[in-house]
Amino acid sequence: MIRLALVLLAFLSAPFAALGEEVVAGLSQNRISINANFDGSEILVFGAVKRTEPVGDVPPLEVIITVSGPRRPVMVRRKEKLALIWVNRDAVEVDAAPSFYAVATSGKLRNILTDTEDLRHRISPERAVRSVGAPVTITDASKFTDALIRIKTEEGFYTLLEDRVQVREETLFDASIALPANLVEGNYTTRIFLTRGGRVINRYETVIYVQKVGLERFLYNLAHEQPLAYGALSLVIAIAAGWGASALFRYIRS
């Protein structure tokens, strides 16, 4: 009896789950290597929808793809005019803001996703950025989060690509997402959501590993593991370059 009620409840809360739709997806690459001449990258996200029942009279299938860089705390400061000069006054720490965030959709985001679902799955940039606990003296904390998203969008790190996911025959879909050249190392979480009538009916999650390789890796490791040797090496290079240039110019002149 209880089981039946649960099934019924599940059925009511997700009326289209009965189709048994499930994402099967792949990425053109799940490992991105940053070498010295890394100049951005493009990943192709593609997949198909597996289902057990034929599609009946239901709202159309929509697909949302998000790619999120590693999250880290960001300090957002606001300038204020004090006497004559503009100085940083209020500051709010945003606990976890992705270094990169792209959302690609098959339609207008607000048409294919309800607010509750957005809140639950943290899909839109506004929801993906998490901010808790602004100082009590600041009453307009949301302005700081908005500013963060505005600045990151202007810098090209946050993008909303509406209508950029192609869905064919309610089954196949694909989208390409460009990753900028200024990529931070880390795990980039890629999520794919299937929605019908604003409700998320299935989701799939995978990770793109972004790593420095070669010289970049070597220098980064040396700087963190052997800082003294790294500093000394930097100085040796500097002195050698200074001496080399001086010697070269003397040679040219004579």
Added chain:
Amino acid sequence: MQIYLPIAEVSVNAFLLLGLGGLVGVLSGMFGVGGGFILTPLLFFIGIPPAVAVATQANQIVAASFSGVLAHLRRRTVDLRMGTVLLIGGLIGSALGVELFALLRRIGQVDLFVQLSYVLFLGVIGALMLVESFLTMRRARKGGARPKRRKHNWIHALPFKMKFRTSGLYISVIPPLLVGLLVGVLAAIMGVGGGFVMLPAMIYLLGMPTKVVVGTSLFQIIFVTAFTTMLHAVTNYSVDMLLALLLLIGGVVGAQIGTRIGLLLKAEQLRFLLAGMVLLVCGKLALDLLLRPDELYSLSYEAAQ
């Protein structure tokens, strides 16, 4: 050609960096300033994180100054004894400066303090130099008698006198030690070599001949910036070797060119140009403080404490 910097974690054009390094190198060779006060804001502007920019430009200044000092050493325009005295003061000063910086960080408003001290120092020094060099140039054109440089003032009454043969001075070690100390403090707080403070102090306070001043200033800047580089590498891991390499390749070549340009110009003309440049940077920084910024909000990524 885009290049990805391993520590800064940004991708920038390699030729842009070479050009920036070269530009600052020319200034460094001409005037004997490290050029940090111009390079640091430029690096911020092209998107290098501030911590990395400050640490890395210290490293690049080591290279440019070393290249410049070699050129000056051959012409015997470096007062090694004076340089060493200044350096001793400088190292003590930068140790003090690091402490002061930590204190300011605890209070908050480090940025504002750094900006204000830039505006104040650049403004005062630039204005003084501009007026002085202008008067000297006008006097030279009129062909009037040069006023006697070496006036006897309180500086000559101090004890611990020492002969500085290259500079032709016989003065107490206390004023150069204090100058070095002040520059060291500024270097640590403002993240610059301090040449722009050092040069006028040497000329007007200590009365050193201008031709010797440049080489001597470069000599002590090498050590102060080398010290700063090590400090940043060990405590913040913020020295980007690849960025430094590109900047310094441009920088060392520029420094050689600058040294040669410097020889073509009269001392007061050099001072006039340097003063103009210092005032330009000062004006830009002052405007930033006074005008309403386009974007009131700013982001910063501090290492999670």
